[in-house]
Amino acid sequence: MRDKINQMLKDKLFLVMLVLGLLTIVAAAGVFTVQRGNGKETSPYLEIPGPDTIAQEGTQGDTQVAGASNAAPVEETKEEALASAIKETPANNAGDDLAAEAGAGKDAAKPLVLNFTDTSKMTWPVRGNVLLDYSMDQTIYFPTLDQYKCNPGLVIQSDVSTPVTAPANAKVVAVGSNEEIGNYVTLDLGNDYTAICGQLKEVCAVEGEYLEAGQTLGYVSEPTKYYSVEGVNVFFELQHEGKTVDPLDYME
CATH class of the missing domain: 2.70.70.10 (Glucose Permease (Domain IIA))
Structure with missing residues (x-):
């Protein structure tokens, strides 16, 4: 009976020593990691960022958001490029030409002053005898x-x-x-x-x-x-x- 008790004590002692050895190894590894991080302490536990941190990183990250001022330019379509070109054309250039062409015939439609009197002269509708x-x-x-x-x-x-x-x-x-x-x-x-x-x-x-x-x-x-x-x-x-x-x- 005494032998069994001694054996159990030995087994428990072995387990305790084993656990202590493992803890020593883990501690040594942690010290090594701290030294590699230029003295900056790092937690061995995973940090989960809070909602405020996530929102802040979302606005400062590299991912571009549609409509953001620092978003990369989107390639213009042909129609948008043409509209931009017309808008930026000087007023006395193509814009005026288009306006003049669109307004062609307005002068012809403008009422003339009709002031024929007894002293006025006419041209012949045709020339002939x-x-x-x-x-x-x-x-x-x-x-x-x-x-x-x-x-x-x-x-x-x-x-x-x-x-x-x-x-x-x-x-x-x-x-x-x-x-x-x-x-x-x-x-x-x-x-x-x-x-x-x-x-x-x-x-x-x-x-x-x-x-x-x-x-x-x-x-x-x-x-x-x-x-x-x-x-x-x-x-x-x-x-x-x-x-x-x-x-x-x-x-x-």
Whole structure:
């Protein structure tokens, strides 16, 4: 019995010595680590950072956050690059050119001052001989109709497809057609003066637009059946306050 007790004591003593030896080894290893860290103490336990530390490191770390001031530049798309180039272009360079191109035609649409008076002069809508003169105080002979009648305007000789131009600055008040003078354009010259150009084709004047003197209204067409003998012509009538007047009194 005594031998068993002695044996147990020996075994316990051995275990104690073994534990002490292990602790000595661990302590020696810790001292060695401290020395390698330039004297800076390090804890043998794992430190878990707190929430404040994690938040601070998130703002100071190398990871870039979208929208941060120190974020790396993102490559621009073609559309963004073009928009930036237009925005940074000097005002007197491409921007003005684009604006000028976008605004082209504004001057043409700008209303003109219509101030035709009894002392104003007009240009001829076409150049040519007068086949039938203005005559409202007496009748003249119309070859195609083979009759005498008054003529409220001028019948001016011309050629098919000759351009017909506005005789003065004017606003187009009507574009129409009738059996006698074919396609026609009615122009407001201002101060109750109105001009009518007939025997037209391919009319390019648009009702409501303003035309400068010399701007094309349309082109000379084949004559209607009322002027087949007289030949190709332009009918031109001038009115003041609704009454016809002699256009030749106002021609240059």
